[in-house]
Amino acid sequence: MTFSIAHAEQELHKRSATLNTRWYPRYHLAARAGWMNDPNGLVWFDGWYHAFYQHHPYSTQWGPMHWGHARSKDLVHWEHLPVALAPEGPEDKDGCFSGSAVVDGDTLALIYTGHKFHGDSSSDDNLYQVQCLATSRDGIHFERQGQIIDTPAGLHHFRDPKVWREGETWYLIVGSRVGDTGQVRLYRSDDLRLWQEDGILAEAQEGMGFMWECPDFFTLNGKCVLMFSPQGLAAEGYRNRNLFQSGYLIGDWLPGQQFVAQSEFIELDHGHDFYAPQSFLTPDGRRIVIGWLDMWESPLPEQQDGWAGMLSLPREIRLGADNRLRMTPAEEMAVLRGSYYPLLAQQLKNQSAPVVEEAEAIELELVWEMNTATAECYGFTLGDGLRVFVDAQSQRLVLERRYPQFALEGSRSVPLPAGDRLALRIFIDRSSVEVFVNDGDACLSSRIYPQETQRQLAIFASSGSATLSSGGYWPLDK
Ligand code: FRU
Numbered sequence: 001m002t003f004s005i006a007h008a009e010q011e012l013h014k015r016s017a018t019l020n021t022r023w024y025p026r027y028h029l030a031a032r033a034g035w036m037n038d039p040n041g042l043v044w045f046d047g048w049y050h051a052f053y054q055h056h057p058y059s060t061q062w063g064p065m066h067w068g069h070a071r072s073k074d075l076v077h078w079e080h081l082p083v084a085l086a087p088e089g090p091e092d093k094d095g096c097f098s099g100s101a102v103v104d105g106d107t108l109a110l111i112y113t114g115h116k117f118h119g120d121s122s123s124d125d126n127l128y129q130v131q132c133l134a135t136s137r138d139g140i141h142f143e144r145q146g147q148i149i150d151t152p153a154g155l156h157h158f159r160d161p162k163v164w165r166e167g168e169t170w171y172l173i174v175g176s177r178v179g180d181t182g183q184v185r186l187y188r189s190d191d192l193r194l195w196q197e198d199g200i201l202a203e204a205q206e207g208m209g210f211m212w213e214c215p216d217f218f219t220l221n222g223k224c225v226l227m228f229s230p231q232g233l234a235a236e237g238y239r240n241r242n243l244f245q246s247g248y249l250i251g252d253w254l255p256g257q258q259f260v261a262q263s264e265f266i267e268l269d270h271g272h273d274f275y276a277p278q279s280f281l282t283p284d285g286r287r288i289v290i291g292w293l294d295m296w297e298s299p300l301p302e303q304q305d306g307w308a309g310m311l312s313l314p315r316e317i318r319l320g321a322d323n324r325l326r327m328t329p330a331e332e333m334a335v336l337r338g339s340y341y342p343l344l345a346q347q348l349k350n351q352s353a354p355v356v357e358e359a360e361a362i363e364l365e366l367v368w369e370m371n372t373a374t375a376e377c378y379g380f381t382l383g384d385g386l387r388v389f390v391d392a393q394s395q396r397l398v399l400e401r402r403y404p405q406f407a408l409e410g411s412r413s414v415p416l417p418a419g420d421r422l423a424l425r426i427f428i429d430r431s432s433v434e435v436f437v438n439d440g441d442a443c444l445s446s447r448i449y450p451q452e453t454q455r456q457l458a459i460f461a462s463s464g465s466a467t468l469s470s471g472g473y474w475p476l477d478k
Contacts, residue, residue: 003086003088004088005082005083005084007086008058008066009083011034011057012032012034012057015033015057015306016032020304020305024307025310025429025432026429027429028310028311028312029070029311031053031055032307034056034060034306035056035059035062035308036053036055036068036310036311037062037275037309038053038275038292039051039277039278039291039292040053040054040098040099041101041112042101042288043100043102043280045139048071048139049074050070050108052068052069053067053068060302060303060308061308064087065095065115066083066084067084067096068080075333076332081140082141085112088144089132089146091114091130091146093116098113098159098214099160099161102163102192108136109163110133110135110136111132112131112132112161113129113131113158113161127157128151129155129156129157130147131161131172131174132145133145148193148194149172149187149195152185157211158174159174160213162216166255170189170191171198172189172195173215174187175213175228177211178203180232181204182204182210182211182228182231183200183203183212184212184215184226185197198256199258201215201226201253209233212229212231213228213230213244214228214229214246214277214278216277217253218287220325223319225319226261227247227268227279228246229246230244230245240267242272242295243295243296244295244296246274246275246277246291247265247266247268248268250263263323266325268289268443269443270443271412271435271443272298272408272446272447273293273295273446273447275291275292276291276292277289277291277292279317286316287318288314288317289315289317290311290313292309292310293309294310294447298447299407301403301406301449302431310432312434313333314329314332315329315330315443325440328436328439333427337474338476340473341474343470345467345468345470347467348375349461349465350465351460352458354458355380355457356457357455357456361429361476362473363425363426363427363473364426364457364471364472365423365470366459366468366471367421367422367424367469368390369468369469370420373465375390375461375465376393376462376463377392378460378462380459380460381457382433382450384454385401385450386400386401386433387400389460390466394413395415396414396416397413398411398412399412399433399446401446408449422437423439428457431448431449432446432447432448457473459471
């Protein structure tokens with residue numbers, strides 16, 4: 001099959017007409033139809049935020065990757081645009097893999113991985129990944145400029161370029177696999193076309209993964225943050241429970257030198273579904289991150305509905321004094337709020353209290369008093385499929401989902417924050433939940449698949465009492 005943007009558009013037009021929208025997000029970005037994975041090319045250009053993403057328009061399964069495209073004035077209301085890249089050239093014949101975008105004067109430049117096999121595609125020995133460039137003046141139509149960096153000798157996995165500028169120099173990092181060691185390689189250029197190798201920015205120490213996907217590198221409060229998605233970390237207690245992780249190292253870096261990490265690897269999100277996050281800057285200087293709100297090899301029940309995959313909320317990240325990132329929903333999310341429904345401050349004792357009959361698209365705030373609680377468990381439920389609660393015995397905040405008909409069952413958790421107060425800010429959409437703990441201390445994001453009868457939201461305390469000191473919710477609408 002030969003691919004083209006026109007053909008992809010025809011296909012999407014046809015497929016989007018028959019979508020079942022029972023789980024299709026009301027206010028998150030998802031593809032019009034077909035498959036979506038990583039966010040790509042997040043950038044502000046000429047008055048618009050642009051979000052591209054890994055996309056297979058021809059089926060709900062991963063396949064030859066295209067770049068889907070949407071834009072927004074406010075990070076909240078997204079307008080779908082035509083597919084930006086299709087695997088049309090010899091350099092990307094088997095897929096336009098992940099990458100980034102930068103603004104170069106009046107041009108929007110996409111730098112992405114061309115994925116291709118030379119011969120039989122069942123062997124990695126025949127795999128070549130090269131970095132490619134495409135440019136646009138209108139931010140909608142892109143001209144392919146072809147390959148700009150070839151696969152280094154001996155490598156096969158070499159992908160996901162992230163580009164930024166320091167002074168007059170463009171830098172590019174790319175994830176790679178050398179034997180069984182994940183690496184981030186660095187390149188330098190004056191014009192985005194001619195690139196010089198600049199060494200290895202960072203590499204996996206023992207146990208830190210065989211491949212580092214989707215690296216990103218930026219400064220916050222004078223510290224450098226290396227964010228990446230390592231493959232091959234072993235689960236350890238409550239950590240690294242998902243198939244692949246995404247997280248960061250904090251450290252220092254000066255051009256011409258290696259990155260020196262001063263922290264251990266910390267996961268960015270502790271839910272079931274968050275991967276391949278990418279960051280970008282808003283015009284007023286905030287660092288925002290968006291991730292794929294899914295996990296490789298996890299069931300995606302919406303595939304039966306004609307689509308698969310969604311992106312997370314845009315989240316602002318800041319660096320705390322403890323050298324950890326704090327992640328909170330971008331302030332723009334407040335534009336979705338309808339009327340506010342406050343909850344009464346109340347003590348619950350071995351009981352549950354209804355909050356909303358049908359929580360399909362809402363933002364909920366719950367502030368619990370941790371010091372006075374005697375309950376073994378307290379928190380909220382969404383039908384009988386989702387529970388987010390304090391487990392007093394393990395002293396953890398737990399997100400538990402139970403959709404056994406889709407083979408999605410199990411929990412993720414984080415330690416309770418220090419202090420007396422547990423403030424949860426929760427965003428529920430038709431098939432997702434994102435929980436922000438104590439203003440960014442921790443975050444848990446998971447896909448959920450409620451039936452129509454499983455959308456009642458209630459708060460509860462069991463085996464004892466717990467006090468909700470304040471709370472309320474906003475229905476969210478576009
Ligand atoms: C991460 C990833 C990237 C790759 C893309 C392919 O989820 O595996 O490394 O570029 O997805 O769709």
